[in-house]
Amino acid sequence: MGRAVQRVWLNPAHGPAVGRFARERPLVWLDDDFDLFPTARRAFLDRRRDPTALIAVDPATGITADHLAAVEVALRS
16 A cells, blocks of 8 residues: 555544545544534535545444455555
8 A cells, every 4th residue: 555554533523633634635534423423524524625434433343354444445546
């Protein structure tokens, strides 16, 4: 892949900060709170002009191999 991976702990209420952080770069965001903030999520996606994948994670199971496969697919797009 050749890209440096940076990790940030944020939730959908912090969409503007994430947007600034990832400006002009692809973004893959894994979180268990996306369903709690559907309006904020939609507004965030509407503002993004760069490749963006929001991947919902069940807090009961955490990040799985399927999530990581989805990240890989998103980063290749």
